[in-house]
Amino acid sequence: MSASYALLGILGKQPSYGYDLKKDYDSYYGKEKPLAFGQVYATLSRLLRDRKVTIEQTTEQSGGPERKLYAITSLGRKDLETWLASPEKLHPNTQTVLFIKVVTSILLDKDADAYLDAQKAAHIERMRQLTVVRREGDLAQMLQADYALFHLEADLRWVDTTSARLQKLSKEIRSER
Amino acid sequence: MSDSEYIVQAKNLQKSFGATPALQGASLEVKRGEIVAIMGASGSGKSTLLHCVAGIFKPDSGEVWYDGKRLNDMSEEARTKLRRSAFGFVFQFGQLVPELTAEDNIALPLLLNKVSRHKAYATAQPWFKRLGIEGMEKHRTGEMSGGQAQRVALARALAIQPTILFADEPTGSLDSLASEQVMELLVDAAHQQGTTVVLVTHDPRIAAYADREVMVRDGKVTATNHKAKVVR
Numbered sequence: 001m002s003a004s005y006a007l008l009g010i011l012g013k014q015p016s017y018g019y020d021l022k023k024d025y026d027s028y029y030g031k032e033k034p035l036a037f038g039q040v041y042a043t044l045s046r047l048l049r050d051r052k053v054t055i056e057q058t059t060e061q062s063g064g065p066e067r068k069l070y071a072i073t074s075l076g077r078k079d080l081e082t083w084l085a086s087p088e089k090l091h092p093n094t095q096t097v098l099f100i101k102v103v104t105s106i107l108l109d110k111d112a113d114a115y116l117d118a119q120k121a122a123h124i125e126r127m128r129q130l131t132v133v134r135r136e137g138d139l140a141q142m143l144q145a146d147y148a149l150f151h152l153e154a155d156l157r158w159v160d161t162t163s164a165r166l167q168k169l170s171k172e173i174r175s176e177r
Numbered sequence: 178m179s180d181s182e183y184i185v186q187a188k189n190l191q192k193s194f195g196a197t198p199a200l201q202g203a204s205l206e207v208k209r210g211e212i213v214a215i216m217g218a219s220g221s222g223k224s225t226l227l228h229c230v231a232g233i234f235k236p237d238s239g240e241v242w243y244d245g246k247r248l249n250d251m252s253e254e255a256r257t258k259l260r261r262s263a264f265g266f267v268f269q270f271g272q273l274v275p276e277l278t279a280e281d282n283i284a285l286p287l288l289l290n291k292v293s294r295h296k297a298y299a300t301a302q303p304w305f306k307r308l309g310i311e312g313m314e315k316h317r318t319g320e321m322s323g324g325q326a327q328r329v330a331l332a333r334a335l336a337i338q339p340t341i342l343f344a345d346e347p348t349g350s351l352d353s354l355a356s357e358q359v360m361e362l363l364v365d366a367a368h369q370q371g372t373t374v375v376l377v378t379h380d381p382r383i384a385a386y387a388d389r390e391v392m393v394r395d396g397k398v399t400a401t402n403h404k405a406k407v408v409r
Contacts, residue, residue, distance in 0.1 A: 117392050117400040120216075120381075125402065127385035135361065149382060156381045164218060 003035060004043045008052060008072060008080045015056050015071035018044060031141055032133070044070060052076030098155070102162055106170050116163045123152050123159070181245060184209045184341060184373050187230050190239035192222075192396075199225040200236065201396035207341075212367060212374040214384035217393035224345055226393060227377045231264060231343040232256045244340070261290055265334030265342040265372070267363075269349035272330070275319025279310070279329045282318055286337050304332035308362050324355030331359065335366050342367060344376035348383055360386045 003025070010016060010024045018040055026034045047053040047070075056071040072080070098119065105112035130145040130152075137145065162169070185207040192200040199222045207213050207230075217223035228234040230241055232248050241248040244263075248256060260266075273282045283301035288294065305311045308328040318326050327347065334342055347363065348356035364386050367374045376387065384390045391401040 113394065113399070117394075120392065121390070121400060121402045124381050124384055124390055127381055128387075131382075131385040149385075153381055160218065 003039065004047060005080060005083050007040070007043055008047065008076055011053060011070055011072040012077060012080055015069050017067055017069055021070070028140060029144070031137070047076065050075075052079055098158070099162075102166075102169070103173060106166075106173050112166055112170070113163060116159050116166075120156060120159050123156050127152050182208050183242075184211075184244055185230055185375070186240075186242040187226070188240045188242075190226065190229050190236040190241070192225055192229055192234060192236045198396055200229065200239075202239075203393065203396060203398050204239075205230060205391060205398060207373060207375055210371050210373055211389070212364065212376070212387040214387035214390040215375065215377045215393060216379065216381070216384050216390050218379065221393045222396040223377045223379075223393040225396075226398075227343055227345055227375060230375060231266070232260055261286065262337065263340045265337060265339035267327075267330050267334045267342065267344040267347045269346040273318040273326060273333070276317060278315050279305070279318055279321070280314040282329055283333045283336050286333060290337060300336050301332070304336060307366070308332055309358075322355075323351050324358060327351060327355070327359050328362065331363055331366070335370065335372065338370060339372060341373040341375065344374065346378055347376060348378075348380070353382075356380075356383065 006025060006029055007021055010021055010028075016024065018037075021044075022035055022037060022040045025040070029035075044053065048055070051073055053070050053076055054073050055068045057069040059067040059069070061067055101115055101119075102112050104110075105115050127149055130149050134142045134145040134149075183206050185205065187203065187205040190200045190203045191198070201222075203222065203226050205213075205215075205226065215223045215226060225234065229236045229239075232241065232243070232251075235249070243259070248259075251259070266272075274285070277285070280298060280301045283304055284294075284297040287297035287300055292300070302314070305314055308331065310325055310328050313321065313325060313329075316325075318329055321329065327350070331347070334344075342363075344363070348359050351359060360383055363374070366372070374387070376383070378384050389402045391398050393399065
């Protein structure tokens, strides 16, 4: 979903060929995870079907397929602007899974602290990788890594708070049994 | 120098303050050149562990080995000498002498190590450029911003070229951007000098600069990330 808006956004600046779109996408967003050509063309055909982009020009290539210059339509631009103006929904899934694991540990009389420590170590390990990306990458990579780092940090604040309240939580859960 | 791959080994440390136990069997091993973060909540015992490993506190029981030498057997005088010559320290609030200039502060531990005045100030000088505080040599540290003062504290700790640097919440008083800058400088300087670093932090973003972290709870090391690789 976000890849399609990212491509639409690149086309919002100027018309582009599929190959150049992929190159631009990778340089802005995909240094760690480049977009496959297949995904670029699949996304473009979806956008064509939905009349959000159009083929502005077709050029014959000797011995190869035609080169198509894609451009954003007014419908595509309107959709892009609506998307830009809408805040993203929160994704509480990670926290839900973590909480289920804590409660399950308590229910099974397992060491919930040990689970939280292991989770914390896994989070910090990911943060360590992102910190290396931040230190070695350009500003775009640094800002993307920051985004992920702040989210991981928020998870860890929850882990610490839960860890501090584990005794109370265990008592409450056990009294409900 | 000992051949052991560990520069520091602390075994089963116990330490109480009055009736309050701070360490209850904490153990820690640190490899040469490694950057290790000690993490834990307030009151977990993480700072006490650092202070015991650094020879500032004497544990009630347990052993601390530094480079093949048992710290417990050393006299207070010998431990002080070791701390001055081989250990660097950075604390949360710098603990600089606010009335002295930045260069005086950096030169101070060198002067205490009987380095000549000329050499001490010459050693202090390149740190200003290295840490991005050129032109602040004659500024009193009490008049500097938190981030600048913490860089001076870092320079003071590293100028003696310590084998090991102990840092207790080195960015605890700084905002996130200044923290990041201080950590970048700390890690770069430690890598360049081959200095081992043991730092205490509650902040996972700071811990993420380390090669691995250990977690302390109720005076014990409860988890250590053995998987983490040294990324250079």
